[in-house]
Amino acid sequence: MTAVNSDLMYRLLVQGVSDYAIYMLDPDGHVINWNAGAERAKGYQADEIIGKNFALFYSDEDRAVGLPQRALSIAREDSRFEAEGWRLRKNGSRFWTSVVIEAIRDQRGVLLGFAKITRDVTERRQQQLSLIEAKEMAEQYSVQMAGMSRFLDSVIANIPASVLALDRATGEILLANQQAKLLFAQPRHDMVGRTPDQCLTSEIAAYIARQTSGDLSEAERVDSESLVQTSIGPRHLRSRVAIGSRPDEGGDYVLVITEDVTEELAAYAQIHHMAQHDGLTDLPNRAFFNARLEQAILDGEGSETGTAILCLDLDNFKNINDALGHAFGDKILLALGKRLKKSLREQDTLARLGGDEFAVVLPRVKRLDEARLAAQRLIDAVAPAFLIDGHSFSVGLSVGIAQATATEPASGEELMRYGDMALYEAKRNGRNRFEVFRPELEEASRHRRQMETELRRALHQGQLAMHYQPVIESDGRISGYEALMRWQHPVRGLVPPMEFIPIAEETGLIHEIGVRALNLACQEAVGWENNAVVAVNLSPVQFKCTDLVKVVALALADSGLDPARLELEITESVLLDNSDGNIRTLRALKHLGVAISLDDFGTGYSSLSYLRSFPFDRIKIDKSFVRDMGTSKEAMAIIRAITGLSSSLLIKTTAEGVETEAQFLQLKNEGCSHFQGFLFGRPEAAENMLQDASAPMNF
Numbered sequence: 001m002t003a004v005n006s007d008l009m010y011r012l013l014v015q016g017v018s019d020y021a022i023y024m025l026d027p028d029g030h031v032i033n034w035n036a037g038a039e040r041a042k043g044y045q046a047d048e049i050i051g052k053n054f055a056l057f058y059s060d061e062d063r064a065v066g067l068p069q070r071a072l073s074i075a076r077e078d079s080r081f082e083a084e085g086w087r088l089r090k091n092g093s094r095f096w097t098s099v100v101i102e103a104i105r106d107q108r109g110v111l112l113g114f115a116k117i118t119r120d121v122t123e124r125r126q127q128q129l130s131l132i133e134a135k136e137m138a139e140q141y142s143v144q145m146a147g148m149s150r151f152l153d154s155v156i157a158n159i160p161a162s163v164l165a166l167d168r169a170t171g172e173i174l175l176a177n178q179q180a181k182l183l184f185a186q187p188r189h190d191m192v193g194r195t196p197d198q199c200l201t202s203e204i205a206a207y208i209a210r211q212t213s214g215d216l217s218e219a220e221r222v223d224s225e226s227l228v229q230t231s232i233g234p235r236h237l238r239s240r241v242a243i244g245s246r247p248d249e250g251g252d253y254v255l256v257i258t259e260d261v262t263e264e265l266a267a268y269a270q271i272h273h274m275a276q277h278d279g280l281t282d283l284p285n286r287a288f289f290n291a292r293l294e295q296a297i298l299d300g301e302g303s304e305t306g307t308a309i310l311c312l313d314l315d316n317f318k319n320i321n322d323a324l325g326h327a328f329g330d331k332i333l334l335a336l337g338k339r340l341k342k343s344l345r346e347q348d349t350l351a352r353l354g355g356d357e358f359a360v361v362l363p364r365v366k367r368l369d370e371a372r373l374a375a376q377r378l379i380d381a382v383a384p385a386f387l388i389d390g391h392s393f394s395v396g397l398s399v400g401i402a403q404a405t406a407t408e409p410a411s412g413e414e415l416m417r418y419g420d421m422a423l424y425e426a427k428r429n430g431r432n433r434f435e436v437f438r439p440e441l442e443e444a445s446r447h448r449r450q451m452e453t454e455l456r457r458a459l460h461q462g463q464l465a466m467h468y469q470p471v472i473e474s475d476g477r478i479s480g481y482e483a484l485m486r487w488q489h490p491v492r493g494l495v496p497p498m499e500f501i502p503i504a505e506e507t508g509l510i511h512e513i514g515v516r517a518l519n520l521a522c523q524e525a526v527g528w529e530n531n532a533v534v535a536v537n538l539s540p541v542q543f544k545c546t547d548l549v550k551v552v553a554l555a556l557a558d559s560g561l562d563p564a565r566l567e568l569e570i571t572e573s574v575l576l577d578n579s580d581g582n583i584r585t586l587r588a589l590k591h592l593g594v595a596i597s598l599d600d601f602g603t604g605y606s607s608l609s610y611l612r613s614f615p616f617d618r619i620k621i622d623k624s625f626v627r628d629m630g631t632s633k634e635a636m637a638i639i640r641a642i643t644g645l646s647s648s649l650l651i652k653t654t655a656e657g658v659e660t661e662a663q664f665l666q667l668k669n670e671g672c673s674h675f676q677g678f679l680f681g682r683p684e685a686a687e688n689m690l691q692d693a694s695a696p697m698n699f
Contacts, residue, residue, distance in 0.1 A: 020035075020037045020117055020118070020119050020263070020264055020267060021035070021037045021038035021040075021041040021042060021116075021117070021118040021119070021120075022035045022037055022038065022115075022116075022117050022118075022267050022268075022271060023035060023038050023116055024104075024113055024114065024115055024116065024271060024275065025054055025072075025101075025113055025114040025115075025116055026113045027111050027112070027113055027114075028053070029053050029054050029055065029068065029069075029072055029114075030051055030052065030053055030054075031049050031050050031051065031052055031053075031054055032050065032113065033046070033050065034046035034049055034050055038118070041089075041095070041097075041118060041119075041120045042057065042087075042089050042090060043089045043090035043091055044090050048090075053068075054068060054116065055068035055069075056088075057087045057088055058087065058088065059086065059088060059094075062085075062086075067085075071083065071099070071101055072101065072114065074101075075101040075102065075103045075114055076103055076111065079102065079103045079105075080100070080101070080102055080103070081099075081100070081101040082098075082099065082100050082101075083099050084096065084097065084098050084099065084121065084125070085097065085099070087099075087118070095120050095122045096120070096121055096122040096125040097118050097119065097120060097121060098118070098119045098121045099116070099117075099118050100116070100117045100118075100264075100268075101114050101115070101116050102114065102115045102116075102117075102268060102272075104271075104272055104275050106276070106287055106288065106290070106291035107291035107292070107294070107295055108291055108294055108295075110291075112275055112276075112287060113275065115268050115271045115272060115275075117264055117267065117268055119264070123160075124159065124160060124161065127158065127159045128159070128257075131159070159177060159179065159257075160179065161179060161257050161258060161259045162177065162179040162180040162182075162183045162184065162256075162257070162258040162259075162260075163175065163176070163177040163179070163180055163255070163256070163257055163258075164176055164180050164184075164191075164208065164255070164256040164258070165244075165253050165254070165255050165256075166196075166208075166212060166253060166254045166256070167250075167251065167253055168212075168243070168251060168252040168253055168254050169251050169252075170195070171195045171196065171197075171212075172193065172194065172195055173191045173192055173193065173194060173195065173196065173199075174192065174253055175192065176191040176192055180258070182231070182232065183230050183231060183232065183235070183258070183260065184200055184204050184208075184230065184231060185199065185200065185231060196208045196209065201229070203228060203229050204228060204229075204230065204231075207226060207228050207237070208256065210226075211239045211241050211256050211258075212241065212254045212256065225237065225238050225261055225265060226238075235260050235262045236260070236261050236262045236265050237258050237259070237260060237261070238258070238259050238261045239256055239257065239258040239259075240256075240257045240258075241254060241255065241256050241257075242254075242255045242257075243255070275287075276288040278351075278352040280330055280333060280334065280352070281333060281334055281337040281352050283337055283341075283350055283351055283352045283358075284349060284350070284351040284352075285351060285352065285353075286351065286353045286354070288351065289349060289351035289353065289359055289361065290412055292349040292351075292361050293307070293309065293349075293361050293412040293415065293416075294411075294412045296349075296361050296363035296364075297404055297410075297411070297412060297415075299363060299364075300363065300364065300404070300406075301406075302406075303364075303406070304366065304406070305363075305364040305365060305366050306365050306366075306403050306404055306405035306406070307361065307362065307363055307364075307365065307403065307404050307415070308361075308362040308365045308368070308370070308371035308374075308401060308402065308403040308404075309359060309360065309361055309362065309401075309402050309403075309415050309416065309419045310359065310360040310362065310371065310374065310375055310378065310399050310400070310401055310419065310434075311357075311359050311399065311400040311401075311402075311416070311419035311420055311422065311423040312340070312357070312358040312359060312360065312378065312397060312398070312399055312423075313356060313357055313358075313397070313398050313423055313427070314336070314356040314382075314395050314396070314397060314398075315395060315396035315397065315398055315427075315431040315432055316395065316396070316431075317329065317332075317355075317356040317395060320332060320393060320395070324391065324393075328388065328389065328391070331388045331389070332386055332388065332393065332395070333352070333356065335386055335388065336358075336382065336386075336395075337350070337352065337358075339381045339382060340358065340360075340378055340381060340382070342381070343374075343377040343378050343380075343381040344360060344374065344377075344378075345362075347363055347364065348360055348361060348362055348363070348374075349361040359416075359419070360374070360378075362374060365403060368401075368403055368436065371401050371403060371436075372401065372434065372436070375399040375401055375434035376434065378397060378399060379396075379397045379399060379432065379433070379434065382395060382396070382397040383396075396431055396432030397432060398423055398426040398427045398431050398432060398433065398434070399422075399423065399426060399433070399434035399435075400418075400419045400420060400421065400422030400423030400424070400425070400426055400434070400435060400437065401419065401422055401434055401435070401436045401437065402415045402416075402418035402419040402421075402422060402436075402437040403415075403437075418437040418441075418442070419437065421437055421441040421442060421444075421445050422434075422435045422436055422437040422438075422441060423435070424441075424445070425441055425444075448503055448506075451499070451500060451503050452503055452507050452509070454489070455487075455500055455503065455504060455509055455513075456509065458487055458489070459509070459512055459513065459516065463487055463488050463489065463490070464485060464486070464487055464488075464513065464516055464517075465485075465486055465488060465520070465685065466483045466484065466485060466486070466517060466520045466521055466524060466685075466686065467483075467484050467485075467486045467683035467684055467685055467689075468481035468482065468483055468484070468534070468683060468684060468685075468686060468689045469481060469482050469484060469676060469681060469682065469683040469684075470676070470680050470681045470689070471533075471535070471654060471674050471675070471676045472674065472675050472676075472680050473673065473674055473675075474668050474672070474673060474674075474675070478530065478532060479532060479533060479674060480532045480533030480534060480535060480567065481525075481532055481533075481534055481535065481689065482534075482535045482537075482569075482676065482683075483517065483520075483521035483525075483534055483535060483536045483537075484497065484537075484683045485497055485501075485513065485517050486683070487500055501513075501539070504539075505539055505540075505541045508541070510539045510541045510542060511541070511542060511545050514538065514539060514542045514551075515551055515555075517536060517537075518536055518551065518552065518555045519555045519558065519559070521534050521536045521566075522534070522555045522556060522558070522559035522561040522566065523558075523559045523561075524686045525559075525561055525565060525566075526559050526560055526561045531565065532565070533564075533565050533566070533567050533595070534561075534565060534566060534567070535567040535568075535569050535597065536566070536567070536568055536569065537568075537569045537570075537599065538568050538569065538570050538574075540570075540571060540573045540574045543574055543581075543582050543585055548585060548589075549585060549588045549589055549592070552566075552568070552589060552592060552594065553592055556592065556594075563592050563593030563594050564593055564594075564595075566594040566595070567594065567595040567596070567597055567617070567618065568589060568594055568595070568596055568597070569597045569598075569599040569620070570586070570596065570597075570598060570599060571598075571599050571600050572598065572600065572601070574586075575613075575614075583613055583614055586614055587614070590615070595617035595618065596614070596616055596617055596618075597616060597617055597618035597619065597620055597652075597654070598616045598618070598619050598620065599620045600620065600622045601619045601620060601621065601622065601642060611645070611649060611651075616651055617651065617652060618651060618652040618653070618654060618674075619642060619645075619646050619651055619652070619653050619654075620653075620654045620655075620656055620676075621639055621642055621643075621653060621654065621655045621656060621672070622656060622657075623656040623657020623677070624657075625638055625639050626639075626655050626656065626657045626658060626663060626667070626677075627657055629663070629666070629667075630662075630663075630666075639655075639667070639670055639672075640670055643670050643671040643672055644671070646671075646673075647671055652673045652674055653671070653672050653673050653674065654672070654673070654674040654675065654676055655667045655672045655674070655675050655676070655677075656676050656677065657676075657677050658675045658676065658677030658678075658679050658680070659677050659678045659679050660679060661679065663677075663679070664679060
């Protein structure tokens with residue numbers, strides 16, 4: 001059975017049960033989920049009750065004496081609470097219930113919550129009360145015995161549970177209702193007047209003997225569930241036993257009332273499974289994974305083996321969801337889970353922690369190389385393209401490895417933290433690879449956290465400022481400036497963007513920093529005497545903000561800068577990520593009147609389709625081509641291709657990283673229209689930058 005079918009079956013089982021109210025509580029008694037039976041029994045829709053405390057089903061009197069808390073306390077201490085009593089529906093009416101509360105714990109014994117199964121047994125209680133009343137009336141009024149006997153027979157016949165009455169002395173069956181005959185009797189066997197050994201199978205007879213033996217001095221005794229091979233197959237049975245006296249002075253009898261609780265227990269088992277497994281892939285969830293991890297570490301103590309974990313994350317999975325929808329992404333995750341599981345050992349635990357994050361526990365690992373080999377097997381398993389719904393799509397897998405050994409012990413929480421650090425390193429080093437945790441990674445992680453904290457402080461303390469590098473035309477005149485963010489740290493001094501921009505993008509601070517850069521650049525540029533263009537870089541992460549166009553429009557309005565003097569620079573990754581949506585954003589920006597330039601062209605996944613899909617105003621040739629053009633034919637060929645293409649499309653070209661006059665002259669001969677680099681000036685604060693555009697520079 002596939003994971004999807006298994007998940008569907010147990011969801012249908014629980015959600016489809018209408019005779020039982022089946023739901024889960026968190027450790028404090030708040031309702032987590034709600035099935036159709038609960039809605040039918042109590043009258044609440046799921047959105048009305050989820051998150052509320054289950055105590056609202058009790059009367060004010062019961063709550064005042066602490067009955068709800070006492071039930072959870074007993075379930076917490078004894079793992080199970082079982083009782084019957086009055087409960088309230090949404091409309092205020094009362095109904096008699098049979099309640100079972102089971103404590104759900106992980107393998108370490110940590111309480112995860114409670115499974116609560118409630119059944120409306122008002123009708124059964126009325127029948128039982130009627131039965132007791134009839135019995136008492138029959139015993140008290142012998143003259144009416146004949147009429148009461150017929151009434152008693154009618155009540156017993158309609159009780160949904162199995163009812164047997166046996167002579168306490170001889171074991172002879174005195175009474176058996178229809179349910180008892182269906183559940184226990186052999187075909188064409190009459191039960192009344194015979195002992196269970198004479199008319200029932202040996203297993204059923206033994207079960208009844210267990211119920212009617214031992215100490216029967218109590219008014220009522222409840223037996224725990226037993227699996228019995230009945231006439232309708234293997235069923236889980238729960239019996240109540242009581243002693244009564246026959247009104248004809250014929251001695252005592254034993255009353256055995258048996259319920260078939262097979263569906264009830266199956267529903268509970270499925271709830272327990274759901275609490276520990278992922279609803280989509282049916283793989284263990286985070287709670288189950290943590291329990292397996294702690295158990296693996298415990299089992300490895302005192303041995304020569306260790307425990308390793310693999311932290312897994314799909315590369316660029318968000319692009320799949322954005323392009324093809326979450327339903328398609330879910331199918332990828334299902335297929336992925338199967339591939340990963342096939343590549344692991346039977347004793348390994350693969351779990352889905354959420355989204356596209358997975359993790360693996362590798363118990364009894366003797367050498368770190370075993371974990372490395374397992375990681376590479378998983379990467380190789382994911383590499384072949386997935387063919388789903390007519391789409392072929394490839395994804396990569398990044399893996400972080402961490403291991404606990406006898407000489408280097410670690411808790412489960414520490415291993416997960418180490419694995420996450422190694423995963424981050426794998427992604428930083430190019431993705432679709434694995435990395436092993438090293439102590440220096442923890443220091444790097446600490447440094448990133450500290451940098452993030454200080455960067456947040458810098459935003460609010462005005463430590464971020466704009467520097468400007470001139471862009472010149474072929475005749476040496478300044479045509480504009482590129483605005484570059486600088487962080488003047490009070491202790492470290494000037495922090496270069498390459499150190500803090502990646503952290504800003506990772507943490508989401510880039511949105512606030514981007515707004516700050518845009519506003520500062522516009523406010524400072526509006527006062528320039530030469531009316532030069534100011535170019536501001538936009539991070540690909542900023543395109544995830546739906547208000548980007550409003551942010552740019554507001555910066556222009558607040559500063560009063562002419563939109564024609566603002567140029568926004570993007571990289572090719574913007575066009576790779578959510579291309580259609582980002583193209584719409586670029587068109588909206590262009591509609592404001594600003595110019596759009598394509599930065600670092602040729603260094604990524606350059607495609608002529610980009611230039612066809614959007615009318616760029618400028619293409620910037622990356623400085624790596626400028627640096628190598630004197631020694632690399634390939635670099636020179638790329639520069640010529642870009643300048644030729646730009647010229648034919650009437651797009652400006654800016655060569656970055658020009659440091660020598662020879663480079664400047666050669667690039668000018670190749671057709672570049674604009675130039676930028678240390679030859680013309682380094683980035684400077686607004687008060688120090690070159691602003692005299694009237695006279696050309698001499699070279």
